[in-house]
Amino acid sequence: MAFLRIDKLSFAYPDARTRALDEISFSIDKGEYLVICGESGCGKTTLLRQIKPELTPAGAREGTVYFHDKNVHGISPEETAVKIGFVQQDPDNQIVTDFVWHELAFGLENMALPTSAIRRRVSEMASFFGMEDWFHKKTYELSGGQKQMLNLASIMAMNPELLVLDEPTSMLDPLASQNLLQMVSRINRELGVAVIICEHRLEEVFQTADRVLLMEKGQIQLLDTPQWVAEELSRNLTDSSKNISRIYPGLPGAVRIFSGLRQEGLYPTEEKTPISIREARNALPKLLENTHIHILPDKKIPTKESQKHKTVLEAKELWFRYQEKSPDVLRGLSLSVGEGELTALLGGNGSGKSTLLKLLSGVSRPLRGKVKMEKGRRLAMLPQSPKALFTTDTLWEDLMDSANGNEEKAKTMAARMNLSDKIYAHPYDLSGGELQRAAIGKLLLRDADILLLDEPTKGLDAGLKGDLAGYLKELCREGISILLVTHDLEFAAAYADRCALLFDGQIVSEEEPHAFFSGNRFYTTSAGLIAGDCIPGAITCEEVIAACRNAASS
Template identity: 65%
Template sequence: MALLRFDKVSFAYPDAGKRALDQVSFSMEEGEYIVVCGESGCGKTTLLRQAKPEITPAGAGDGTVYYREQPLSEVPELTSAMEIGYVQQNPDNQIVTDYVWHELAFGLENMALPTSVIQRKVSEMASFFGMEEWFRKKTSELSGGQKQMLNLASIMAMNPKLLILDEPTSMLDPLAARNLLDTVARINRELGVAVLLCEHRLEDVFQRADRVLLMKQGTVLTDDTPENLTFTLQKDPTASRIYLGLPGAARIFGELQQKGVCPVNQKLPLSIRDARHVLKELDLPFEKVKAEPEKRTEAAKSNKEKPALEGKELWFRYDEKGKDILRGLNLSVQRGELLALLGGNGTGKSTLLRILCGLKKPLRGKVKKDKEMRLAMLPQSPQALFVYDSVWEDLLDAAKQGRGARFVDKVQGNAEAAAERAREVAAKLELTDKLTSHPFDLSGGELQRAAIGKLLLQDADILLLDEPTKGLDAYLKQELAGILKKLTEEGITMLMVTHDLEFAASYADRCALLFDGRITSEEEPHAFFTGNRFYTTTAGLIAEGYLPGAITCGEVIAGCEKAYAKKM
């Protein structure tokens, strides 16, 4: 008997021009681990919500979802609440209480369990998830990653049979993300809890999944094992844009197969260990990869003495007697530079952005910025930027506030020019068919793109970006990188907080690490990532010892090609 079954399920949002889901059918057995993937806006979140009656969106639906062969609409509410756990994409949408320990106990209290049982389960979950240090903190003081961990722990306290997760690592740093996915894998393997997970970062989940559902435009394009799907996409990368998001090992050796460096019929590796084994078997005369010169623009080079944005001796704490979040922090960003700020959850990265843009005042220290420069910020929760009932109204309002046209010819600011600019940005961010939608009806990735569009239209001189790649598929990340590169070439300055190490390694001019309230490391990406064991890229770990200095998939592929040509 299947635990969960979709039978020709279709769904359309109100006033939508097309279906978000179209005749979706699949089944899931008890204890199975299934990953749902696909390009941004393909219907992944909509599909997951059909399996959780309490949060199924309003709209026109057809077909039936079954839970243990009973129509989900007929499953008792208490059974659904207890046995089907759901971790949402935005952790703030799920937290309902003021303290961490209150949140852990909330669901259990609603089940009317005895106090002694609640205390035992809360203690067990807090210990299992390593929450002792922030157990009595206010939920409002937690970082996005900590909130996501709290949501997962709160659900697991209720002992679910099916665990649904919608991009659970989108707000976690690399180490925390790995720990969370390890925890989910343990829950699946050791407790037998079925896992239905939606994720853009496929590096770790492909190694754990039993099956992968690849979606495209509301339909299930492929239902297969991770290995078979990877092999299929490698033969036809145009079948889905998630090809660019496949595990680094598979992409590297898939392209090397196409270039004749590797045997064509060799099984593609999914893990770093297997990739290094293949690299060893190639037995090529590898050379050290020379670090690229700094990718700083001419504008940045000519303004080294005049930082566009600077923080000096910044100290900050939330409570008078609380812990110092920033401790004498110094940071400067040159004009025309893209600086990527990395660090663990809760280290103060988002707090620093709020201080730099004036939303928070430091206890000590100063923030310096040219008064003539306009500054705009993308918050971690992009909903805060939207004030109208449609995406178009928000974009148009932002375009009217901008000082010039960055994507069209420079013209006098007027209604027609503003509308043209808004349409251009919407097209570049693939939002044209979402312009009439309410911002809060968008998927997480679509909302993130719309928020980025608003910032770009405001023509700010300095952009503070808090997790700009969150919710974006690999293709859209490339598109965003192209836009950001064009802006830096025009002299726009950017400080980007990110957990996306691959993006930072590929596109940042400099990378900085925030730890213990201070910047402990600032380097060009190659110098920053090379030699690290955990804060580094997949390509860097694969290449270690063979192609020292390589930190991107492209550099590993180029290094292997060069060594192969030398050997021949």
């Protein structure tokens, strides 16, 4: 008897021209860990919501989801609420109380458990999740990582048998993401809870999952072990008859590096592809030794040329706090944005990155300090919640509004953002990645020459990130200045002209990407960790592969 079985499941949203899910069938066993990945808009979130009846969207559905051989839509809401836990993308969407301790108890109170049992379970979860230091805090005081950990703990307090997570790290900084995913792995390994997780960040989950399910256009393309899926996607690089999946650039750095080396003829085809940083760090020195490739520590990857850009937007000695007696969020912060420059602003959840964008855009005013923008410039900002930009019933109406009624501009932008087939959908019916792309497209139609983007890559698959980066760099070449807040270290390393780190209310580091990331142990890329001392200064997979190729040919 399968623990969870999905049988020929199809689904279409109202008025949609194509199915979001097309005859999906698979099953998972009790205690299994399954990762679902695929392009933005391929149906991942729609599939997950079919498993949780309370969250199933309106639309035409065929097929059945069985939980313990029972149709989930025939199980009582009380039973599914307890046995099937669901963690959403936005940490704020699931928090319903004012205090951490009450949030942990809320679900248990709804289960009508006795007070003694509630206290015992709340204490157990707080200890298991290491929440003692912030147990009595108000929920609005928590960082994004703490909020998502609280959501997870509140669900686990009800002892679910199945834990479903829909891109739970999409709004978290790298360290908070790692902590959350390690906790999910621990829950699966130590408590035996089955896990189904949808993720674009595959570095961590590929090492812990039992199986990986790859979706494309509402259908299953691959379903097997992480190792087999990695090998299959890697083989597509060298087989011109096969299409390279758009999620390939989002695979773990170890997979991309050694697949690229195999394509170059520098890594044996019979050898297993490393899928973890540890495996890759062990394999790279052996590879260099066996192929007589010698890369000396003093031969570093060249950094990008530092260019002086005319300042178009500048923050000088900014101080800010949200309430009179609350701590300062920003403390004497200074930052400049250069003409035609792409600057990436990084930092932990709650460090003040979004606050800084609000000050730069004029949405909020600093307590002290000044924001100066060059005369004649036009500024536009993408907020952290893209839904705030949409006011009509269809995406097309919103695009037309931003394009001032110019149909050609609206159509061109829809095509540029890969949304031509979604223009008549309601914006709120779009997937997280589609909504993010639509918001960016709507913003760009305003013809601003300074863009402030708050997490523009959130919810995008690796292929779409590359497309977005290409467009942003094209805008920079046209003289448009971009300051983007991001938790995506790989994106910042590959595409930013300058990276700045916000910590303790100040910019503590501001450098060219290679200087910024090299030598770090945690705040760095997977390629940088893999290259280590073998290839000093390398921060992208392409740089590691190129260094090996150049050394082999010299």
